[in-house]
Amino acid sequence: xxxxxxxxDVKPGGSLTFNYKGExxxxxxxxxxxxVAYLTVCPHEGGNIEWDEQLxxxxxxxxxxxxxxxxxSVYRHSSLFELNKSLTKIELKVDENQDVYAL
Ligand code: FES
Numbered sequence: 048x049x050x051x052x053x054x055x056d057v058k059p060g061g062s063l064t065f066n067y068k069g070e071x072x073x074x075x076x077x078x079x080x081x082x083v084a085y086l087t088v089c090p091h092e093g094g095n096i097e098w099d100e101q102l103x104x105x106x107x108x109x110x111x112x113x114x115x116x117x118x119x120s121v122y123r124h125s126s127l128f129e130l131n132k133s134l135t136k137i138e139l140k141v142d143e144n145q146d147v148y149a150l
Contacts, residue, residue, distance in 0.1 A: 054145035057082075062098040067149055072137055073098060074147065075105075077116055082139055084149060085119050090132035105134060 051065040057076040064073050067086065074084045075098045085105065087096040094109025104122055105114040112130055113122040119134030138150040 048140065048148045048150055050146050051084075051149050052147045054082075054141065054147060057147075060100050062100075065149070067137055072149070073105075074139075075116055078103065081117065082141065082147060083116060083119070084137040084139055085134040086137065088135065090134065091124070091128065091130050096134060 051074055052063055057063055057074060059076050059080050060078045062073055062075040064071060071087045072084055073087050073096065076082055085096060089096055089107040089109060091112060092109060094107040097106050097108060099106040102113065103116060105116055110125045112124040114120065114134050115122045119136050121130050121133065124130035140148045140150055
Protein backbone atom coordinates (compact mmCIF):
# COMPACT_ATOMS: atom_id res chain seq x y z
CA UNK A 48 0.00 0.00 0.00
CA UNK A 49 1.52 3.26 -1.11
CA UNK A 50 0.57 6.76 0.03
CA UNK A 51 -0.04 8.94 -3.02
CA UNK A 52 -1.63 12.10 -1.64
CA UNK A 53 -3.70 13.70 1.04
CA UNK A 54 -7.27 14.62 0.22
CA UNK A 55 -6.46 18.32 0.63
CA ASP A 56 -3.95 18.03 -2.25
CA VAL A 57 -6.73 17.26 -4.77
CA LYS A 58 -9.69 19.58 -4.91
CA PRO A 59 -12.92 18.44 -6.60
CA GLY A 60 -12.27 18.55 -10.34
CA GLY A 61 -8.52 18.24 -9.77
CA SER A 62 -6.00 15.51 -10.45
CA LEU A 63 -2.41 14.50 -9.87
CA THR A 64 -0.13 11.94 -11.42
CA PHE A 65 1.80 9.38 -9.43
CA ASN A 66 3.94 6.34 -9.90
CA TYR A 67 2.20 3.01 -9.42
CA LYS A 68 4.45 -0.05 -9.35
CA GLY A 69 6.74 1.53 -11.92
CA GLU A 70 3.98 2.81 -14.17
CA UNK A 71 2.49 6.29 -14.53
CA UNK A 72 -0.95 6.67 -13.02
CA UNK A 73 -3.44 9.45 -12.40
CA UNK A 74 -5.61 10.24 -9.42
CA UNK A 75 -8.76 12.25 -10.09
CA UNK A 76 -11.22 13.75 -7.65
CA UNK A 77 -14.45 14.04 -9.58
CA UNK A 78 -16.55 17.17 -9.36
CA UNK A 79 -18.86 15.14 -7.13
CA UNK A 80 -15.94 14.45 -4.79
CA UNK A 81 -15.36 10.76 -5.66
CA UNK A 82 -11.74 9.60 -5.85
CA VAL A 83 -10.66 7.38 -8.74
CA ALA A 84 -7.30 6.33 -10.15
CA TYR A 85 -6.18 4.73 -13.41
CA LEU A 86 -3.01 3.81 -15.21
CA THR A 87 -2.37 6.45 -17.86
CA VAL A 88 -1.93 3.82 -20.57
CA CYS A 89 -4.79 3.66 -23.08
CA PRO A 90 -6.20 0.13 -23.61
CA HIS A 91 -6.28 0.78 -27.37
CA GLU A 92 -2.65 1.32 -28.39
CA GLY A 93 -1.06 2.67 -25.25
CA GLY A 94 -1.65 6.39 -25.77
CA ASN A 95 -1.32 8.74 -22.81
CA ILE A 96 -4.47 9.23 -20.74
CA GLU A 97 -5.16 12.65 -19.26
CA TRP A 98 -7.94 14.09 -17.11
CA ASP A 99 -10.02 16.67 -19.00
CA GLU A 100 -11.80 18.70 -16.38
CA GLN A 101 -13.87 20.68 -18.89
CA LEU A 102 -15.21 17.58 -20.62
CA UNK A 103 -15.44 15.76 -17.29
CA UNK A 104 -13.88 12.73 -19.00
CA UNK A 105 -10.59 10.88 -19.25
CA UNK A 106 -9.01 11.65 -22.63
CA UNK A 107 -6.56 9.63 -24.71
CA UNK A 108 -4.18 12.07 -26.38
CA UNK A 109 -3.38 9.60 -29.14
CA UNK A 110 -6.76 9.01 -30.86
CA UNK A 111 -8.90 11.26 -28.67
CA UNK A 112 -11.07 8.51 -27.24
CA UNK A 113 -12.96 9.48 -24.12
CA UNK A 114 -13.55 7.41 -21.00
CA UNK A 115 -16.02 7.92 -18.18
CA UNK A 116 -14.18 9.21 -15.15
CA UNK A 117 -16.39 7.36 -12.67
CA UNK A 118 -15.48 3.84 -13.81
CA UNK A 119 -13.02 4.12 -16.71
CA SER A 120 -15.44 2.64 -19.25
CA VAL A 121 -15.43 3.83 -22.86
CA TYR A 122 -17.55 6.92 -23.43
CA ARG A 123 -16.67 7.55 -27.08
CA HIS A 124 -14.07 6.09 -29.42
CA SER A 125 -13.00 6.99 -32.90
CA SER A 126 -15.17 5.74 -35.78
CA LEU A 127 -12.02 4.04 -37.12
CA PHE A 128 -11.86 1.28 -34.53
CA GLU A 129 -13.79 -0.63 -31.91
CA LEU A 130 -12.76 -0.14 -28.32
CA ASN A 131 -14.52 -2.05 -25.59
CA LYS A 132 -11.78 -2.14 -22.98
CA SER A 133 -11.91 0.11 -19.96
CA LEU A 134 -9.01 1.96 -18.39
CA THR A 135 -7.03 -0.01 -15.82
CA LYS A 136 -8.44 1.00 -12.47
CA ILE A 137 -6.35 1.27 -9.31
CA GLU A 138 -8.07 0.56 -6.00
CA LEU A 139 -7.75 3.32 -3.41
CA LYS A 140 -8.11 3.64 0.33
CA VAL A 141 -8.50 6.82 2.37
CA ASP A 142 -7.54 6.63 6.05
CA GLU A 143 -8.72 8.69 9.03
CA ASN A 144 -6.05 11.35 8.34
CA GLN A 145 -7.42 11.68 4.81
CA ASP A 146 -4.26 10.18 3.38
CA VAL A 147 -4.94 8.44 0.07
CA TYR A 148 -3.29 5.08 -0.67
CA ALA A 149 -3.07 3.02 -3.84
CA LEU A 150 -3.63 -0.65 -3.05
S1 FES B 1 -4.31 4.78 -28.20
FE1 FES B 1 -5.96 5.62 -27.05
S2 FES B 1 -7.60 5.62 -28.42
FE2 FES B 1 -5.97 4.80 -29.56
